[in-house]
Amino acid sequence: MHYPEPISKLIDSFMKLPTIGPKTASRLAFFVLNMEEDTVLDFAKALVDAKRNIHFCSVCGHITDVDPCHICQDQSRDESMICVVQDPKDVIAMEKMRDYNGRYHVLHGAISPMDGVGPEDINVPSLLTRLQDERVQELILATNPTVEGEATAMYISRLVKPSGIKTTRIAHGLPVGGDLEYADEVTLSKAIEGRREL
């Protein structure tokens, strides 16, 4: 017990966060001691509020403080397209891009038989329910370009095909600003495979 009790408790709390070890935790705790009391109170309130008021949208599964979420409620968005992603953070990445004006569906994971995660364990059933709406014409599968993400995209695509809804997969290839020399073989192979006429 080198630290007074209230500080060591705060250090322990910081250490529960990812990438924060004992040294960083103690630096952050000491920083908090020197912060304005109001700022610390706001921080504490923000923690509790975020935990208590953020839920998953009952329609698309995105994180939200209202239900359905703002995106699902927004009538100006194209209802004929649903972009399927693995994680709420992916929705935020897509929204930052500003190019997509359709709806989303967040799976909260990917199919991974190795980890015992099947289609029923992620938001696939609720996606199928949504697809019964006749307005949906295209499903953009934007799961991660990993083994699990690809498997999930393939699985959903096969499941949906009989219904006549178009399923598309986001393109794989070289990232913009990337260097051919440093690209891995798989990415390069996907880039060649997905080439388009100019």
Next chain:
Amino acid sequence: MHYPEPISKLIDSFMKLPTIGPKTASRLAFFVLNMEEDTVLDFAKALVDAKRNIHFCSVCGHITDVDPCHICQDQSRDESMICVVQDPKDVIAMEKMRDYNGRYHVLHGAISPMDGVGPEDINVPSLLTRLQDERVQELILATNPTVEGEATAMYISRLVKPSGIKTTRIAHGLPVGGDLEYADEVTLSKAIEGRREL
């Protein structure tokens, strides 16, 4: 506004901490969403408790939740020695070492004319008051080996000398486990200067 309000507020709070940028802040905020509610409440409580209950010891200036602090209250500690440090974290570093059994005095800074910090702006006056206690026989100046730390040590040493109290400065030299090849010139010069007969 890509994030729901409660999350963006939490991200803003995390971003006020040092070394935490927007990406880390959003990762931490999403992590908090997936934490147990009790853990989050404990975290929020720890923040407020640390800010509200931690004060500076009225004797030595170390952080504490009781006054005087545990170290100042501890009768088994040697009252004839006071180790002068710049920061409460330095006390904790010294305590981890377990070799020192005297008292401390935390200056909360160092003299730095460039930044307009004079002896009156740090805990020097309270140190002089403590030195009037006749039990004090040695003052160990353990300020940092920087320009400001050295200047502060020199200043205090000159101030105290007439009173007949012994003032010592912690040794400078190569860190244990260090490599001569990579030591900077000043450290090496201090190591030679401070050589001792074996």
